[in-house]
Each structure stands twice: as C-alpha cells, then as structure tokens.
Amino acid sequence: MASNFRHREILELARKEGKVTVEELSKRYQVTVQTIRRDLAELTGSGQLERVHGGAVIPSGVVNIVYQQRRRLNARGKTAIAKACAKSIPNGASVFLNIGTSTEAVAQQLLDHENLLVVTNNLNTANILAANSSCEIILTAGVLRRSDGGLVGGLTAELIKNFKFDFSILGCSAIDLDGDLLDFDDQEIMVSQTALKQSRQVMVVADHLKFKRTAPLKICALKDVNKLFTDAALPENLQAGCDQWGTEVVVVEP
Numbered sequence: 001m002a003s004n005f006r007h008r009e010i011l012e013l014a015r016k017e018g019k020v021t022v023e024e025l026s027k028r029y030q031v032t033v034q035t036i037r038r039d040l041a042e043l044t045g046s047g048q049l050e051r052v053h054g055g056a057v058i059p060s061g062v063v064n065i066v067y068q069q070r071r072r073l074n075a076r077g078k079t080a081i082a083k084a085c086a087k088s089i090p091n092g093a094s095v096f097l098n099i100g101t102s103t104e105a106v107a108q109q110l111l112d113h114e115n116l117l118v119v120t121n122n123l124n125t126a127n128i129l130a131a132n133s134s135c136e137i138i139l140t141a142g143v144l145r146r147s148d149g150g151l152v153g154g155l156t157a158e159l160i161k162n163f164k165f166d167f168s169i170l171g172c173s174a175i176d177l178d179g180d181l182l183d184f185d186d187q188e189i190m191v192s193q194t195a196l197k198q199s200r201q202v203m204v205v206a207d208h209l210k211f212k213r214t215a216p217l218k219i220c221a222l223k224d225v226n227k228l229f230t231d232a233a234l235p236e237n238l239q240a241g242c243d244q245w246g247t248e249v250v251v252v253e254p
Helices: 003-017 020-028 031-046 067-072 077-088 101-109 123-129 153-162 185-199 236-247
Strands: 019-021 049-052 055-057 092-096 117-121 136-141 143-145 149-153 165-170 178-182 199-205 218-221 227-230 247-253
Touching: 003 019, 003 020, 003 031, 019 020, 020 031, 020 092, 020 185, 031 049, 031 055, 077 101, 077 227, 092 101, 101 117, 101 123, 101 165, 101 199, 117 123, 123 185, 136 165, 153 185, 165 185, 178 185, 185 199, 185 218, 236 247
Parallel strands: 092 117, 092 165, 117 136, 165 199, 199 227, 227 247
Antiparallel strands: 019 055, 049 055, 143 149, 178 218
16 A cells, blocks of 8 residues: 555544554554655654554644544544443533533433433533433533533633532543643633532543643643543553542543
C-alpha cells in the first residue's frame, strides 16, 4: 500500500480509536516498525498527529479537536465510563451535565433512570434525555456555540446559581499530571465552575486520552472533585494525590 493511502487510513484509525500504536500498525499493514515510525513522523511533522509513547494520538493544544472527531475518540471507553457513572446516580436526583461527548454518553446511560431533574447547557444532552418521559429537563439560557450545541457565558452561569444540585457531572478537555482539569473556552469554564459551587457532589468523566492532552485554561483541580471515572489507571503520583485529597478514582474496563 502506498504511504499516502496508508496515512489516510492511519489518521482515520486515530480519530476512531483515539490512539494508534506502532506495533499494531506494523501488523495491520505488514510493514516494518521503522516504516510505521516514518509514517507517524511525517504525520506528526504536518501537525495531523501527536507522538506519544508507542504510537500517536490526534493533537491538541490551544485549539480543541473538532466535535465530530471527539465523538469518535475512544467511544467504547466513554460508554464504559458513562455506565459506571450512571450507576452512581439514584432515581429522583437533581443533576447538572455540562458540555462534552463524555457527558453525552452519561445522558444516554440515564435513560432508564426515573424522576431525575437534569439541568444542562448542552443541546445534545437535552435531546438525548428527551426520550426519558420521567426526566424533567431544564435547558439553560446562554450564547449558542454552534460547533457543539453548547450554551455558554454569563447568562448561563447566572441561571445555574438558582439551583443546588445533588450531583454535577463534568467533562473536560484535558487533565494535567498535577491534577488540574483543563479546557479551551473561558465562557464554558465559567459555567462549569459555577455548577461545581452549586453541587453537593462533583463527578468527573474523563477517559485515558484526557491525560495525554493539554489545554490552556483551568476549570478546577481533582482535589475539588468527589469522584473521577476513567478507563485506565492513573499515573502513580496522580493517584497518590487523589488518595491524599479524598478523590475517589473509579477505573473501568472498556
């Protein structure tokens, strides 16, 4: 297979699976690991991939990945995380869900719950939960972000201040190795920070890829969170920090 065709397939695999590895690609295309390393080097050099140990991922930095691509990243892992998170939510609870593909996955797993009150600034989440006839849904006001169906800004934050949630379920774009939760949009961060203050318990849903990415703005820290749901063991230092802070880490297998 010509390298340009292989490059296209490698990019599509990275978008779908979240990560590609040198060993798996070598077996898939029946070429040497040196050939795959050259492929990844070229894709990294053009800014289409970001090298990590053993392979590569879709890059991040100061601009977030396109929303439709994020939906395909590690979909199986997000579903497993969402199932575990949803099991922690009792019937009759009041819940806030912020913007993100991981929180949308949680919404899907809440369809069988009864008598929930869900407040969200995510049009996609509201549409998902509309199928649950016993769920009362409150969609916040705010400025519509067309790229992902999010409602953000000061008006959104002001509405959220009227509530006291049993649970806030938050996604983020990245988690730094010091435990900071990171994102790209200060208007979205304002909303998440307000929800955090208005919640009895805060849960974060974040797959392992969030620990390989970065973003420029801080939402909060894991020490401000009651539970983290993820799909791989944390780095040793970060797990030790969570133990010290009293943040429960729930690791699920996809």
